[in-house]
Amino acid sequence: MALSGMRGLSVFISDVRNCQNKEQERLRVDKELGNVRTRFKNEKGLSPYEKKKYVWKMLYIYMLGYDVDFGHMEAVSLISAPKYPEKQVGYIVTACLLNENHDFLRLAINTVRNDIIGRNETFQCLALTLVGNIGGREFAESLAADVQKLLISSSCRPLVRKKAALCLLRLYRKNPDVVNVDGWADRMAQLLDERDLGVLTSSMSLLVALVSNNHEAYWSCLPKCVKTLERLARNQDIPQEYTYYGIPSPWLQVKTMRALQYFPTVEDPNTRRSLFEVLQRILMGTDVVKNVNKNNASHAVLFEALALVMHLDAEKEMMSQCVALLGKFIAVREPNIRYLGLENMTRMLMVTDVQDIIKRHQAQIITSLKDPDISIRRRALDLLYGMCDVSNAKDIVEELLQYLSSADFAMREELSLKAAILAEKFAPDLSWYVDVILQLIDKAGDFVSDDIWFRVVQFVTNNEDLQSYAAAKAREYLNKPAIHETMVKVSAYILGEYGHLLARRPGYSPKELFTIIHEKHPTVSTSTIPILLSSYAKILMHTQPPEPELQNQIWTIFNKYESCIDVEIQQRAAEYFALSRKGASLMDILAEMPKFPERQSALIRKAEDAEVDTAEQSAIKLRAQQQMSTALVVTDQRPPNGMPAQPSIGPLSLVKVPSETVDSQNPGDQGLTHPNGVVYKEDPQPPSQDIIGDLLGTLSIEGPPGAVAQSPQSATYEAEGAPSAADAAALVPVGEESGSVQPIGNINERFYALCLKDSGVLYEDPNIQIGIKAEWRAHQGRLVLFLGNKNTASLGSVQALILPPTHLKMELSLVPETIPPRAQVQCPLEVMNLRPSRDVAVLDFSYKFGPTMVNVKLRLPAVLNKFLQPITVSPEEFFPQWRSLSGPPLKLQEVVRGVRPLPLPEMANLFNTYRLTVCPGLDPNPNNLVASTTFYSETTRAMLCLVSSQLFIESSTL
């Protein structure tokens, strides 16, 4: 092709290949480079053909790994050659040798632009390819408009347009302002009608980038994406050349589903239905086949579909299909699929409430933590980290510790950070936490960052119960012959502060403590010396009456360091020396460290801030950020005491939550049996989001930002307060605010969410989180209240009182009066339904934190629909039963006028979530919906309930 007949180059390539060793090769290459350099320098009138020869040789040498620091100019100048063969080489070599930051490239902008707007299609393609591959900001600003024209031009061949689409994508990534949203959104939608699948594939990539920044502007693209996906998944009208091992372009399918993940929801019911049908088809219809390529391609589509289903927070049934599939994948032998199973299970944890099901796979996941392939081990670690909670923290953290000793170096830092965070977030008791961290330092000291040991010191300082335990542990580790320097630091610090608490035990006298710490002194670096000096000063201060011998020993050390070159050490030595001669006043100055203010764990923040660099923001991250954005951080407390410098430990100690308006009205109606009960369907976020964030944040010192943050829906809630009152959608006054402690999240929404599901958070404030888990059988129920203390101090005067309505019999087991720091208490609550009623039980909950008394009244989700059990009836049963019920009170009818009816599929969904079985086809009229269920109470026993909803379109009377 272009360079055929270039004998010189062929000879050169052969020569290089025949070189016996690296040295010979270098000599040969240097000779050639010298030759090329002289040609470029001396022969001003080099013909384009000759230039091409040399430039191409340069590229070959460059590919061999040699530096080529000249000739860029010649390569760029070939771009303006009039003939194709030279121009082509100019473009190709420039794209390989240069990048967007090279000055030479700027010189070419005009030539490139002329090729783009010119008539020669071949030149257009070359130019678009160059700009698409290495164009920078300047290219974006001067070429974007021309590229857009080509993309929508009707006279260009698909060949040019697909290049233009991706070229524009590059320019948009360099500078998003070059695409004007107003003008472009419609054009983008039109592009999705494209017949040519090459152009469509490229355009879909462009769309992904656009929607990831601004989904609102591109709403009109959503139904078109669904259509495209439908067409592909059903293999309708797809040319043979675009199928890959029988699968209609898996890449376009994947891209299309990726684009769909950036739209928060699919509102139009028809589009939603079509989309779910397609997804269902993919989920159920993907089989494992022998051919590797076919298998990979179909599973690429399947995993993208899983991601989309998770994003859409689909119906329960579909979600459990996803979990079941993933459960299957993480157990298969095929490594790629197992890897993806683990990866996607971790993603699933981030979006939905499936922790319990995933926990069943814990043993399987731990097996993968020991897989020979590091890629799989990493995914297993991520998943274990994500699925950890109070119930399995001990097991998981111990697995991680055990694995730490044999783990690759590449993984140790991450592993120890994760173990430390889990131990902190979910410790059943604090002494266990201390054990874990000390073990971590012992086993992998090199990989334990300062943050980790700072944090354990904070805990010990803030918890008196823990201090002597920690001191004893520290002493134990110091007995070991060789310990890591971090261990020396933490032990010296703790023993200096709290060693005196154990002074009566054998081996803990000041002298003995000093000796055992000082033994490590010769092995440590300058960063540890200041800590040792402080520790000695404290030991000295605690030695009452003074022991002259010890005093002399320590003074000698201070003396020695008074002339140390390190300023910090010098200052400490000089000051401690002077202070320790002051006798009693020393006691005040060197008294115990004050407590640290509560603050977000720097570790947790560190884990959250982990750097990710992707072309488009991940859809999951985007959602998490949207939820955080409304938090107001109002204080910025600096730590008052002198821990070793810790600038990274940040504030976020108090998050002020906008106060809620509480509507009080008609306490009888719960809005549950009322279709208008769904007042929040306009919400940008499904309410469950927040709750999951909270669940994941259980018992963190202060919840992760996701949990503390006020999610946007509460703002919407306030705005909607008035209309919902008009709807009589029933909000009962609860959740009074008391004292200065503000609830986190919206209490009402939490209650509503729990009316529809059986586990979640009922209440949360900065001190406590109350979670609920419920099981219902016929007219009985068993709820467990999880009371989690989020603080490092105890909560006292805890009282939980149930105020049951007359129709419910409720028994709450004993609630302890104090909840220890960061502990979680479980209180079972038995419920029995005596007779039908719409009244609600209330939990009157109070506790004392410091001087503040907090009291809240919370509605409990033991509501009517929890005592329903779905049942299917046949037409033969339904209609006779229906007719036999003559009228009130057994049969009630209500006509709701003047409302926009809920679309039927949504109505059916709503019925199903209330545990009313929709019986399709029972009523011949498609506008009617018939449902049945059984209601259980002690007096009525099982009682069949029938519902018929009929839709009348009234003709306008005017």
Add this chain to the structure above:
Amino acid sequence: MIRFILLQNRQGKTRLAKYYVPLEDSEKHKVEYEVHRLVVNRDPKFTNFVEFRTHKVIYRRYAGLFFSLCVDITDNELAYLECIHLFVEILDHFFSNVCELDLVFNFHKVLVYLILDEFILAGELQETSKRAIIERMGELEKLE
């Protein structure tokens, strides 16, 4: 998005490199060295994915050649894995069972670069129809 594509032999010689992100030469050498080390010793029974700095490398070995794509953490792994295979199938069409020597001795034929530029642009897939690419190559040949 594809950050870069590398074709390397078992000794770590780079036979083709295409970068879609701006890297300095010294950085490119480092990347090529690291990627080679990362993939060359992996057991064939392992996954085809491996983390690389803040990204991941999707790779596949064909005889003595490693094809590696560096993509975003959030990208669909299997889709890119099959993208490598499709590329190999296209190369096979021109070299009938492509091998390392083809890439070396046909270097001056530009062919591999031209094919790649028709296949991937701006770090994204441009064309997935083998026929479309083969036809396009035919057109370009006529321009000589």
